[in-house]
Amino acid sequence: MNTIKAKIAVAFAGSVPGVESAPHEMVAYDGQQNHPLLPRVMDTFRFNKDLFMTLGLSWNREWSRSETDARRGVWIGGPKGAGKTTAPEQFFARLGVPVLTLTCNRRVPLSDYISKMVPDGEGGWINQPGPLVIAMQEGYPVVLNEPSAMDEADLIAMHDIIDRGLLVTDDGTVVKAKRGFLVYAADNTMGYGDESGGYVGTNVLNSATMRRFFKFEIDYPNEAEEVGILQARFPNQVKEALSAFVKFANMIRAPYNQRQSQVTMSTGELIEMVEAAVYFDGLSSQGRSPAWFAFNRIMGGMPPVEMEAARSSFQACFQIDVSGQ
Ligand SMILES: Nc1ncnc2c1ncn2[C@@H]1O[C@H](COP(=O)(O)OP(=O)(O)O)[C@@H](O)[C@H]1O
Ligand SMILES: [Mg+2]
Incomplete structure (x- = not known):
C-alpha cells in the first residue's frame, strides 16, 4: 500500500x-x-x-x-x-x-x-x-x-x-x-x-x-450539534423549524434516558423524519401535519403510552394539536 x-x-x-x-x-x-x-x-x-x-x-x-x-x-x-x-x-x-x-x-x-x-x-x-x-x-x-x-x-x-x-x-x-x-x-x-x-x-x-x-x-449529539447536523443536511429549512425537530427528539429520548421506556429516537431517525416531513409538505393544505405524519412513518408502532406522550411532546414543540391524527 x-x-x-x-x-x-x-x-x-x-x-x-x-x-x-x-x-x-x-x-x-x-x-x-x-x-x-x-x-x-x-x-x-x-x-x-x-x-x-x-x-x-x-x-x-x-x-x-x-x-x-x-x-x-x-x-x-x-x-x-x-x-x-x-x-x-x-x-x-x-x-x-x-x-x-x-x-x-x-x-x-x-x-x-x-x-x-x-x-x-x-x-x-x-x-x-x-x-x-x-x-x-x-x-x-x-x-x-x-x-x-x-x-x-x-x-x-x-x-x-x-x-x-x-x-x-x-x-x-x-x-x-x-x-x-x-x-x-x-x-x-x-x-x-x-x-x-x-x-x-x-x-x-x-x-x-x-x-x-x-x-x-457515544450518545446522541447535544441540541446545538444536532441542529448543526440537520442544517448541513437540510440547508433550505430555517433553523427555528429544525430546532423544533431536535427538541421533539430530545423529549422522546428523556424517558429512555431515565430507563422508563424502551423507545428512543436516534439521530438517523430524526434525519429521516425531517426528510419525510419535507416530502409530505403538501399535507398541510389538507389540514394534516406533515411532521406528525412523517414521525409516524419513521417511529410508528410504538406502544400506546409512548404514543400519547409523543403527541403531547409534539404539541409542545410544534404548537400543533395532533390528537385526531
Ligand atoms: N454525527 C452525524 N452526522 C451526520 N449524520 C449522522 C450522524 N450520526 C448519525 N447520522 C446519520 O444517522 C444514520 C445512522 O447512523 P449509523 O452509523 O448507522 O448509526 P449506528 O451505527 O450508531 O446505529 C447515518 O446514515 C447518518 O446519516
Ligand atoms: Mg451500526
Whole structure:
C-alpha cells in the first residue's frame, strides 16, 4: 500500500469542530479512489470531537507502534443510529482508506469471513479467501457491526486476529496482517450487556475481548450539534423549524434516558423524519401535519403510552394539536 500524509485540517475540514487549526498530518492511502470498499465521503457527517480524537489515536498508533506491540482499534458503544458505524467509515473515507464493514450475528460463523469453498467452474471446489483475510492481506481496517450479538466463541477466536493480526487457517496457512488492518467495533453495548432492554440478543463479553480495544461510549449529539447536523443536511429549512425537530427528539429520548421506556429516537431517525416531513409538505393544505405524519412513518408502532406522550411532546414543540391524527 502506498501511504501519503494528509493534513488533518484539510482532510476533515468542516466535519470536526475546530479542526481547521489542527497542525498535524495523518497517514492516508494513495490510489484507492476507485476501490469498491472505499466509503464515499458524506459532506454532511459531523464527527463527535472526542470520538474523532480517539479514532486518530488508534490510527496514528497503528503507524508508529513497534512490530511487537498489539493493534488497537476502538470499541464504539451506544444507542442505535448515533453514528457508531458511520463514524469510522467516514474517518477512513476522508483518508482514502478502504474499510470492510461486517455485520455480526449468531448464524454467520467467523469461518465464513475467513474462507469459503466455491465451485471452480470445472466440477471441483476451490478455497477462496474471505473478506477478513483480504482486509488483513491488504491492510484495510474492519468495522464489526454488533459484535456483542456474535457467538462469544467466535469473538474469542478473533483475539489473535484483533491484536496480533495473526490468523492460522484450518489448512495451516499463516496469514499475517499488514499494518493498517485494525478491528473496530460498533455495538449497542460497552461489553457489559444491554441495560436498556431495547437491544435483544446482546451478550456480556469476556473482559479479555474488551481489553483489546480503546473504548468510546457515544450518545446522541447535544441540541446545538444536532441542529448543526440537520442544517448541513437540510440547508433550505430555517433553523427555528429544525430546532423544533431536535427538541421533539430530545423529549422522546428523556424517558429512555431515565430507563422508563424502551423507545428512543436516534439521530438517523430524526434525519429521516425531517426528510419525510419535507416530502409530505403538501399535507398541510389538507389540514394534516406533515411532521406528525412523517414521525409516524419513521417511529410508528410504538406502544400506546409512548404514543400519547409523543403527541403531547409534539404539541409542545410544534404548537400543533395532533390528537385526531
Ligand atoms: N454525527 C452525524 N452526522 C451526520 N449524520 C449522522 C450522524 N450520526 C448519525 N447520522 C446519520 O444517522 C444514520 C445512522 O447512523 P449509523 O452509523 O448507522 O448509526 P449506528 O451505527 O450508531 O446505529 C447515518 O446514515 C447518518 O446519516
Ligand atoms: Mg451500526
